[in-house]
Amino acid sequence: MKKISIFFASVAAVLSFSSCSETWDDNPVLAGVPEGATFELNKPTMADNVVLLEDGGSLHMTCNQPDYGYQAPVSYQVQVSLTEDFAQFENLASIQTNRSQINPPCEQVANAACKLLGVVDPEDVPADPVALWFRLRAFITQSPDNTSCFSNAVEYRKVRVYYNISIPGKPSGLYIRGGMNDWSATADGEFKTTEETGIYELGPVTIAKGTEFKVSTADWGLPNLGKGSGDLKIDQPYLLTNDGGSGNLVCPDNFTGILKLEDRSGKYYLTLIPNNE
Numbered sequence: 001m002k003k004i005s006i007f008f009a010s011v012a013a014v015l016s017f018s019s020c021s022e023t024w025d026d027n028p029v030l031a032g033v034p035e036g037a038t039f040e041l042n043k044p045t046m047a048d049n050v051v052l053l054e055d056g057g058s059l060h061m062t063c064n065q066p067d068y069g070y071q072a073p074v075s076y077q078v079q080v081s082l083t084e085d086f087a088q089f090e091n092l093a094s095i096q097t098n099r100s101q102i103n104p105p106c107e108q109v110a111n112a113a114c115k116l117l118g119v120v121d122p123e124d125v126p127a128d129p130v131a132l133w134f135r136l137r138a139f140i141t142q143s144p145d146n147t148s149c150f151s152n153a154v155e156y157r158k159v160r161v162y163y164n165i166s167i168p169g170k171p172s173g174l175y176i177r178g179g180m181n182d183w184s185a186t187a188d189g190e191f192k193t194t195e196e197t198g199i200y201e202l203g204p205v206t207i208a209k210g211t212e213f214k215v216s217t218a219d220w221g222l223p224n225l226g227k228g229s230g231d232l233k234i235d236q237p238y239l240l241t242n243d244g245g246s247g248n249l250v251c252p253d254n255f256t257g258i259l260k261l262e263d264r265s266g267k268y269y270l271t272l273i274p275n276n277e
Contacts, residue, residue: 001089002065004060006048006113011176012152017119018195019239021153024130026076036068038066038149038150038151038152038255039065039066039067039136039138039149039151040063040064040151040152041061041062041063041135041151041152041153041154042061042062042063042064042154043154044059044060044061044156044245044266045060046059046060046156047154047155047156047157048157048158049127049158050158050160050235051129051156051158051160052160053106053107053109053110053113053159053161053162054106054162055106055107056106057105057106058103058104058106059103059104059106059134059156060101060102060103060108061102061103061104061134061154062099062100062101063076063099063102063136063138063151063257064099064100065099065138066119066138067099068140068147071138072140072147072184073097073140073142073170074097074099074138074139074140074141075095075096075097075138075139075140075141075222076095076096076097076099076102076116076136076137076138076212077091077092077095077096077136077139078091078092078094078096078104078108078117078134078135078136078264079091079092079102079135079136080092080109080112080113080132080133080134081116081132081133081134082116082117082131082132082133082134083111083133084155085134086133086135086153088116089116090111090112090115090116090159091225092104092105092108092109092112093198093263094108095221095222095223096136096242097221097222102136104111104134109132109159110161110162110163111164111165111166111197113132113161113162114163114164114165115197115251117130117161119163119165120165121163125161125162125163126161127198128155129158129159129160129161130158130159130161131155131156131157131158131159132155132156133153133154133155133156133181134148134153134154134155134156135150135151135152135153135154136151137149138150138151139206141222141243141244142244142245142270143243144241144242144243156206157217165193165197166193166194166196166197166198166199167193168192168193168194168195168248169192170192170193171190171192171193172192172193172200172261173190173217173218173256174189174190174191174200174215174216174217174223174261175189175190175191175215175216175217175218176189176191176202176205176213176214176215176259177213177214177215177216178211178213178214178248178249179191179210179211179212179213180205180206180207180211180213185216185217186251188200189205190202191215193260198262198263198264199260199261199263200260200261200262200263200264201259201260201261202258202259202261203257203259204256204257204258204259204275205255205256205257205258206255206256207251207254207255207256207272208254208256209251209252209253209254210248210250210251211250211251212232212248212249212251213248213249213251214226214246214248215240215248215249215261215268215270220244221250222242222243222244223242224242224243224246224249225240225241225242225246225261225268225270226240226241226243226246226248227240227241227246227247227248227249227250228240228241228246230249231252231266231275232249232250232252232270232272232275233251233252233272234252234253234255234272235271235272235273235274236271237262237269237270237271238269238270238271239267239268239269240268240269240270242266242267242268249270251272255272255274256274257272257274257276258273258275259271259272259273259276
């Protein structure tokens with residue numbers, strides 16, 4: 001069987017920018033999707049070939065758009081499983097916004113596969129290709145909680161997985177952006193990976209009391225993390241809202257320490273951990 005190496009460049013389709021001061025509360029709440037609603041994820045061209053996952057590459061899939069009954073900006077999150085029924089699955093961190101360019105990064109796919117396979121050490125990685133199932137969770141970008149629906153599942157039959165358990169210190173692509181850095185995505189404001197998958201840290205940082213900020217990508221895409229329910233507090237995990245219309249976070253006190261960002265199956269929590277010195 002010819003081995004085909006997949007090395008597509010990821011395409012970032014960016015939704016129009018929403019003002020940081022605008023909140024979704026100013027807009028109507030969208031109705032949920034009908035029960036049982038679904039949409040079609042097309043069979044990938046390379047589904048039956050041996051696929052080599054490589055750092056910097058991506059898989060490529062396409063889908064049709066769910067019918068919400070009106071025009072809506074739809075986002076797609078890729079989910080990976082070892083079985084068609086998705087009894088156990090992993091959410092990939094990247095959010096796709098172009099249904100003709102669903103390009104999950106290979107490193108995220110490899111990480112998900114390693115977790116599903118129970119890989120701990122490099123020698124645990126299977127020598128032979130494995131079957132991986134993929135599906136999409138679609139949602140309207142500004143109202144993800146009540147507009148989610150799922151595609152059918154498609155199979156890549158022969159995926160050669162490599163060892164990709166989280167390596168600390170790698171760039172995450174997520175930045176603190178706010179009054180402390182003129183709302184810019186700067187190198188010293190980028191969260192880094194830790195030894196635990198889905199946990200990122202930044203710091204030490206110093207933030208003045210009352211400073212407004214958010215956590216997002218360099219292009220204000222998703223995740224775009226802002227104010228959730230209640231107020232942010234020092235040294236307490238805080239559930240963030242993930243949409244472009246969420247309000248700004250406000251630092252509750254003068255703070256110096258580590259910012260800890262956790263991705264718990266698509267729900268993001270921020271903890272301000274103060275220095276104890």
